[in-house]
Amino acid sequence: MSEIRLMKGNEAIAEAAIRAGVDGYFGYPITPQSEILEYLMMERPEERTGMVVLQAESEIAAINMVYGAAGTGKKVMTSSSSPGISLKLEGISYIAGAELPCLIVNVVRGGPGLGTIQPSQADYFQATKGGGHGDYNLIVLAPASVQEMADFVELGFELAFKYRNPCMILSDGLIGQMMEKVEFHEQKERTKDFDQSWATTGKTKDRERNIITSLNLDPELQYEHNLKLQEKYKRMKEDVMFETFNTEDAEFLLVAYGSSARICQKAVDVARSRGQKLGLLRPQTLFPFPEEAIAKLSKRVKGILAVELSAGQMVDDVKLAVNGRIPVHHFGTPGGKIHSPDDVLKAIDEKLLGGF
Amino acid sequence: MTEEIIIAGFGGQGVLSMGKILAYAGMMQEQEVSWMPSYGPEMRGGTANVIVIVSDERVSSPVLQSFDTAIILNQQSLDKFESTVKPGGLLLYDPNGISRPPERDDIRVFKVDAAAEAARMSANKTFNMIVLGAYLQLNPIVELENVIKGLKSSLPERHHHLIPANEKAITRGMEIVTKAS
Numbered sequence: 052m053s054e055i056r057l058m059k060g061n062e063a064i065a066e067a068a069i070r071a072g073v074d075g076y077f078g079y080p081i082t083p084q085s086e087i088l089e090y091l092m093m094e095r096p097e098e099r100t101g102m103v104v105l106q107a108e109s110e111i112a113a114i115n116m117v118y119g120a121a122g123t124g125k126k127v128m129t130s131s132s133s134p135g136i137s138l139k140l141e142g143i144s145y146i147a148g149a150e151l152p153c154l155i156v157n158v159v160r161g162g163p164g165l166g167t168i169q170p171s172q173a174d175y176f177q178a179t180k181g182g183g184h185g186d187y188n189l190i191v192l193a194p195a196s197v198q199e200m201a202d203f204v205e206l207g208f209e210l211a212f213k214y215r216n217p218c219m220i221l222s223d224g225l226i227g228q229m230m231e232k233v234e235f236h237e238q239k240e241r242t243k244d245f246d247q248s249w250a251t252t253g254k255t256k257d258r259e260r261n262i263i264t265s266l267n268l269d270p271e272l273q274y275e276h277n278l279k280l281q282e283k284y285k286r287m288k289e290d291v292m293f294e295t296f297n298t299e300d301a302e303f304l305l306v307a308y309g310s311s312a313r314i315c316q317k318a319v320d321v322a323r324s325r326g327q328k329l330g331l332l333r334p335q336t337l338f339p340f341p342e343e344a345i346a347k348l349s350k351r352v353k354g355i356l357a358v359e360l361s362a363g364q365m366v367d368d369v370k371l372a373v374n375g376r377i378p379v380h381h382f383g384t385p386g387g388k389i390h391s392p393d394d395v396l397k398a399i400d401e402k403l404l405g406g407f
Numbered sequence: 408m409t410e411e412i413i414i415a416g417f418g419g420q421g422v423l424s425m426g427k428i429l430a431y432a433g434m435m436q437e438q439e440v441s442w443m444p445s446y447g448p449e450m451r452g453g454t455a456n457v458i459v460i461v462s463d464e465r466v467s468s469p470v471l472q473s474f475d476t477a478i479i480l481n482q483q484s485l486d487k488f489e490s491t492v493k494p495g496g497l498l499l500y501d502p503n504g505i506s507r508p509p510e511r512d513d514i515r516v517f518k519v520d521a522a523a524e525a526a527r528m529s530a531n532k533t534f535n536m537i538v539l540g541a542y543l544q545l546n547p548i549v550e551l552e553n554v555i556k557g558l559k560s561s562l563p564e565r566h567h568h569l570i571p572a573n574e575k576a577i578t579r580g581m582e583i584v585t586k587a588s
Binding site for chain 2: 055057082083167168169224225228229230231232310313314315316317318320389391392393394
């Protein structure tokens with residue numbers, strides 16, 4: 052039986068984690084995502100499913116607990132917000148290097164530094180271009196509703212185990228703090244219905260021991276390992292996800308993800324009511340990025356406006372996808388301020404339609 | 408039908424929970440809803456506000472700059488949000504502590520003496536429900552029975568004995584709301 056509730060995005064992630072049969076959560080509180088840990092503590096999932104919930108002594112401890120537990124083939128996760136994710140990056144790079152599946156939630160706030168607790172999308176580069184050291188990528192999911200906050204937990208683990216790669220849910224304070232309707236699936240058991248032949252679960256007589264490490268002192272081996280990783284990141288393209296609104300007859304296109312996409316939807320509705328043929332493409336995966344879909348649309352539309360709560364990050368990926376075919380503009384609000392649909396409409400008039 | 412509402416006042420006045428009960432009630436009658444609070448340092452002793460959207464259609468932006476209705480519970484919020492009501496929209500306020508009343512003449516302005524009434528009823532904690540009642544009298548976007556269901560869902564079980572008092576406050580708010588001159 053599914054169940055409909057009114058919940059904050061952060062609470063939805065926590066409830067979805069219990070229902071998805073997650074084995075462990077290791078975290079450290081930070082606004083605007085503390086409700087994830089609070090909800091998990093309050094729900095006592097150790098009684099519901101046996102899930103472990105632990106408040107570590109720091110972000111660094113939490114990510115290394117994830118590293119260790121993921122090595123045993125368990126479904127484990129952590130969550131934080133921007134400054135906390137910066138602290139976790141060393142561990143995230145190790146996890147990516149060791150090819151371990153896990154889920155990392157970043158409920159982004161305004162930076163740089165300690166910044167502000169208000170919503171922002173300025174961690175796009177950090178999430179999609181590595182962040183930590185070395186040539187690695189995370190699978191990056193960008194929920195735009197409380198429902199997707201819940202749904203992407205299960206999806207995140209599915210992809211993380213499919214590719215043996217850390218997956219990040221890149222949300223922000225807006226989606227984390229807002230309440231919406233959310234439909235939950237039935238409780239799933241904490242099962243091992245995935246391949247764990249690589250995990251350190253104890254050596255058996257019929258195989259060599261499994262070693263989990265990100266260290267390869269032999270450059271030849273590390274080179275081979277890197278080629279394998281790159282091949283894996285390319286394969287991820289088959290799991291690209293995006294949503295389009297009113298693109299069928301659109302003359303101009305907005306590209307926006309997460310909270311900014313919600314704001315843009317309203318702008319598109321208003322623009323349409325004024326007779327402006329505007330559409331919206333919303334990436335649901337930021338890595339892999341829906342570059343082919345954007346390239347295809349760039350052959351039909353006259354111009355694109357990338358709209359984000361940052362000084363301009365995703366716009367670079369849109370430009371790469373468009374490859375100079377048509378003008379790509381950027382409208383963004385950095386530092387924890389949120390643009391309104393009216394602000395987007397103004398940018399549409401000035402930047403996107405201005406030259407036509 | 409889409410109703411876009413801002414509720415603003417001091418932290419502790421029950422602004423966020425009033426919005427939550429409204430959102431719950433909308434959800435109970437199968438409508439799409441969103442509840443977007445201000446969060447952060449301004450909540451501690453300062454002003455608090457929440458944007459609630461109740462709609463027959465999918466809610467797009469949870470963040471807005473103009474509203475069909477503003478429910479205003481202190482002077483700072485009035486100063487900040489009076490200009491954001493759409494022409495023809497509704498502004499409902501509690502005159503308690505208001506030194507500069509609303510001035511716009513292109514919107515419907517109503518007042519509800521909720522703080523004074525709550526004190527008279529010796530039920531200060533139901534202040535926000537008096538305001539909610541006043542609003543529902545003017546804009547009955549949700550059924551009263553769904554509001555009660557909303558109260559049940561959002562109040563912890565140990566507070567369920569307070570529901571009749573809250574229901575009474577809602578009814579009282581419906582009775583005492585008046586058009587501002």
